[in-house]
Amino acid sequence: MTDHGEIDSVSGxxxxxxxxxxxxxxxxxxxxxxxxxxxxxxxWAIGYWIVYPAWPLISSNTTxxxxxxxxxxxxxxxxNLEAARGEKMAALAAAPLADIEKDPALLALARAKGRVVxxxxxxxxxxxxxxxxxxxxNLNDDDWLWGGTxxxxxxxxxxxxxxxxAKTHEGQMxxxxxxxxLKPDEIVTVANYVRSLSGLPTRQGFDAAKGEKIFTENCVAxxxxxxxxxxxxxxxxxxxxxxxxxxxxxxxxxxxxxxRSGVMPAWDxxxxxxxxxxxxxxxxxxxxxK
Amino acid sequence: xxxxxxxxxLTSDDDYGPLYASRKKVYPQSVSxxxxxxxxxxxxxxxxxxxxxxxxxxxxxxxxxxxAVLIDLPNSRFYFFFIELWPQEVYYFTGLLIVAAVALFLxxxxxxxxxxxxxxxxxxxxxxxxxxxxxIEGDRRERMKKDKxxxxxxxxxxSEIVLKHSIxxxxxxxxxxxxxxxxxxxxxxxKQLITFQAPMIAYIWIGILTATTYxxxxxxxxxxxxxxxxxxxxxAALTDEWALNVTYRYDRGEKRTSVKKAAELRALGEQVGDCxxxxxxxxxxxxxxxxxxxxxxxxxxxxxxIDACDTVMKKIGRPTRLxxxxxxxxxxxxxxxxxxxxxxxxxxxxxxxxxxxxxGGIMLYxxxxxxxxxxxxxxxxxxxxxxxxxGSIRNAYTVRLxxxxxxxxxxxxxxxxxxxxxxxxxGVDSVTPDRPMIVIGRDQTAxxxxxxxxxxxxxxxxxxxxxxxxTDIGLGEAASATDNFVAP
Ligand code: SF4
Ligand code: SF4
Numbered sequence: 001m002t003d004h005g006e007i008d009s010v011s012g013x014x015x016x017x018x019x020x021x022x023x024x025x026x027x028x029x030x031x032x033x034x035x036x037x038x039x040x041x042x043x044w045a046i047g048y049w050i051v052y053p054a055w056p057l058i059s060s061n062t063t064x065x066x067x068x069x070x071x072x073x074x075x076x077x078x079x080n081l082e083a084a085r086g087e088k089m090a091a092l093a094a095a096p097l098a099d100i101e102k103d104p105a106l107l108a109l110a111r112a113k114g115r116v117v118x119x120x121x122x123x124x125x126x127x128x129x130x131x132x133x134x135x136x137x138n139l140n141d142d143d144w145l146w147g148g149t150x151x152x153x154x155x156x157x158x159x160x161x162x163x164x165x166a167k168t169h170e171g172q173m174x175x176x177x178x179x180x181x182l183k184p185d186e187i188v189t190v191a192n193y194v195r196s197l198s199g200l201p202t203r204q205g206f207d208a209a210k211g212e213k214i215f216t217e218n219c220v221a222x223x224x225x226x227x228x229x230x231x232x233x234x235x236x237x238x239x240x241x242x243x244x245x246x247x248x249x250x251x252x253x254x255x256x257x258x259x260r261s262g263v264m265p266a267w268d269x270x271x272x273x274x275x276x277x278x279x280x281x282x283x284x285x286x287x288x289x290k
Numbered sequence: 291x292x293x294x295x296x297x298x299x300l301t302s303d304d305d306y307g308p309l310y311a312s313r314k315k316v317y318p319q320s321v322s323x324x325x326x327x328x329x330x331x332x333x334x335x336x337x338x339x340x341x342x343x344x345x346x347x348x349x350x351x352x353x354x355x356x357x358a359v360l361i362d363l364p365n366s367r368f369y370f371f372f373i374e375l376w377p378q379e380v381y382y383f384t385g386l387l388i389v390a391a392v393a394l395f396l397x398x399x400x401x402x403x404x405x406x407x408x409x410x411x412x413x414x415x416x417x418x419x420x421x422x423x424x425x426i427e428g429d430r431r432e433r434m435k436k437d438k439x440x441x442x443x444x445x446x447x448x449s450e451i452v453l454k455h456s457i458x459x460x461x462x463x464x465x466x467x468x469x470x471x472x473x474x475x476x477x478x479x480x481k482q483l484i485t486f487q488a489p490m491i492a493y494i495w496i497g498i499l500t501a502t503t504y505x506x507x508x509x510x511x512x513x514x515x516x517x518x519x520x521x522x523x524x525x526a527a528l529t530d531e532w533a534l535n536v537t538y539r540y541d542r543g544e545k546r547t548s549v550k551k552a553a554e555l556r557a558l559g560e561q562v563g564d565c566x567x568x569x570x571x572x573x574x575x576x577x578x579x580x581x582x583x584x585x586x587x588x589x590x591x592x593x594x595x596i597d598a599c600d601t602v603m604k605k606i607g608r609p610t611r612l613x614x615x616x617x618x619x620x621x622x623x624x625x626x627x628x629x630x631x632x633x634x635x636x637x638x639x640x641x642x643x644x645x646x647x648x649x650g651g652i653m654l655y656x657x658x659x660x661x662x663x664x665x666x667x668x669x670x671x672x673x674x675x676x677x678x679x680x681g682s683i684r685n686a687y688t689v690r691l692x693x694x695x696x697x698x699x700x701x702x703x704x705x706x707x708x709x710x711x712x713x714x715x716x717g718v719d720s721v722t723p724d725r726p727m728i729v730i731g732r733d734q735t736a737x738x739x740x741x742x743x744x745x746x747x748x749x750x751x752x753x754x755x756x757x758x759x760x761t762d763i764g765l766g767e768a769a770s771a772t773d774n775f776v777a778p
Contacts, residue, residue, distance in 0.1 A: 029311040030311070031311060031312075031313060031513065031517060032311065032312045032313065033313070033510075033513070034517065101716070101717045102717070104717065104736075107716070107717045108737065111739070127672065127673075128672055129670065129671065129672025129673055130673075131672055131673035131676075138673065138676065140673055140676040140684075140686070141676045141677060141678050141679065141684075142678045142679055143678070143679045237679065240679030240680065240681075241677055241678075241679060241680070241681045242677065242678075242679050285716040285717070285739055286686070287676065287684055287686050287714075287716070287739075287741045288676070288678075
């Protein structure tokens with residue numbers, strides 16, 4: 001290589017021959033290996049373009065030499081994961097529902113799996129922590145429309161309520177006002193009566209005897225004597241502290257006038273049996289299970 | 291002066307210097323002396339520890355790994371003799387790193403690049419590779435001659451080269467091999483490696499480390515220190531005027547000239563220095579520099595030039611340590627006729643030592659008092675509280691128990707919170723009311739869902755603290771955690 005720079009008097013080194021405002025640039029060449037490494041990285045990058053999907057085309061992209069794609073490799077990894085978990089999930093599928101909670105390993109698996117599936121499928125209505133919302137039951141408490149034992153929870157998840165499934169829970173809160181069964185003042189009276197059942201304050205001057213009479217004639221059939229509820233029909237207990245739609249007078253009047261018929265979809269056929277079990281165990285373990 | 295730039299100079303393509311500089315190969319000569327002996331000793335110690343430590347056994351009881359030092363990645367455990375660390379205790383490593391960093395600063399303020407010269411793996415392995423090279427190809431002169439030889443393809447020469455590279459590769463391979471032994475039971479892994487049963491990742495790592503050792507210690511050598519390592523740049527900022535560095539004591543006079551000429555000049559009453567310009571210090575230097583030019587970035591301060599020069603000084607009957615661990619302050623003082631002073635104890639070194647002692651002390655205290663039974667509690671966030679049909683309030687917690695002992699234990703959980711609260715652990719039928727008992731496996735964690743229910747009459751107004759006490763009912767060992775009980 002030719003060397004046209006002069007010798008710098010201070011450092012004794014050659015200069016590159018460049019000079020700006022009287023400052024000359026010393027020639028400090030890079031070590032050869034450094035340069036080779038640099039060129040190799042460039043060659044590597046070109047190889048990378050060829051081997052991997054890299055260049056965008058108009059509606060697709062270059063696919064690379066080996067057809068590698070992150071999407072395909074993700075699919076493979078997911079399949080591997082499923083295979084690795086297969087054994088555990090098979091054990092879950094085989095175990096009788098009642099035994100799962102007794103086996104710490106199965107319980108842990110069911111709860112973990114259940115939590116994820118719950119988040120994907122149930123959270124939109126029941127909330128991510130199953131705390132519920134108006135019209136959507138809180139699954140952490142011990143008030144169950146259709147029963148809170150493990151089997152009952154399983155059944156509700158499988159077949160739903162008013163879901164249209166052949167085995168679904170059926171039961172209706174009738175629209176006493178809309179259908180003309182009760183007159184508006186009767187509805188107000190019975191609403192106050194229902195509030196009194198769970199110890200809530202009632203409207204001044206409300207006729208308890210009349211309320212009871214209306215209740216006995218119209219409501220006892222479903223809600224039972226004293227309003228204790230009936231899980232066969234999904235009729236809530238009216239004496240406890242938990243209200244699905246609200247316990248204030250206006251809400252109660254609305255409920256009695258318009259009726260209620262919330263739908264819980266059936267998950268049977270949409271999720272595999274092991275997953276359904278996991279979900280039932282998860283919901284049961286939230287704390288409200290009987 | 292401001293000379294105008296000739297535009298042609300900027301555009302013509304023959305005004306550049308060389309694009310790259312090829313390396314000037316260094317041929318360090320063998321040397322003997324104090325620092326060389328220290329370096330041999332430290333090399334034997336460091337390599338001995340590195341190569342053989344995985345084979346040291348440590349009895350931790352049946353079923354537990356019996357390797358003294360083991361990084362058990364699949365089970366996330368780290369074993370170091372009597373210490374077993376869990377993932378949540380990685381802060382010990384943070385502590386260790388802090389101590390290591392400050393120890394580096396301390397070394398630096400006492401003796402400059404002591405780390406570079408004596409302990410850095412790059413130095414140690416390069417030194418070892420040089421020793422092999424010297425053993426097979428001979429010392430400096432011979433190696434230079436062989437490399438220059440116009441007829442390098444003699445059978446003798448080829449066999450020498452093959453032998454050298456084989457031994458290098460063997461050392462490199464053992465270096466990579468020792469590394470993977472820290473991550474698995476060493477004897478088992480050795481057997482697997484020999485029978486090709488070992489996991490692929492082991493072979494990959496051995497391959498990587500064999501390659502890096504071979505290339506870094508066999509070919510890159512001092513270039514790693516000069517071009518790749520950031521430490522030479524950093525340490526310059528950490529050092530101070532009292533730090534002892536390998537220094538040519540120019541106060542011993544100039545000029546440098548041969549023994550004979552020096553004697554003549556002395557006889558004439560002229561000034562001469564002790565240096566006889568024999569270039570021994572340059573010949574032995576593994577980075578190929580001349581320390582007489584003053585402190586240089588390349589100097590790793592290995593002290594070998596001190597040994598070389600001492601040998602010369604003894605031969606010509608002058609005082610030794612013409613090159614020595616010293617500093618400019620003392621050179622100045624001697625020139626002024628004052629005695630040199632060495633100040634190892636100074637604010638800087640005191641602070642560094644104190645920092646090491648403090649961090650080390652904290653780590654030791656934490657280690658000695660750490661509990662082998664642990665409990666962590668996480669309050670359910672959604673919902674934070676649930677009202678039950680009878681008006682009572684329930685809070686749910688995720689309780690994680692950690693059993694760091696090597697045997698199964700029965701743990702009782704007591705909850706001290708709202709009055710008359712009941713406690714239930716999902717999946718556990720308590721024998722004793724309100725005091726669930728859990729069996730937790732050796733060296734394991736258990737995650738429990740724990741429900742605390744306060745009856746309606748003792749409903750807390752807002753939020754009250756709740757304490758979780760866990761007790762090993764066999765050993766009496768206990769741990770506790772505190773959280774809150776919240777009303778909806
Ligand atoms: S100048 Fe001396 S101390 Fe520095 S690297 Fe060379 S031999 Fe070692
Ligand atoms: S070894 Fe000592 S005497 Fe020889 S050139 Fe170096 S400093 Fe001078």
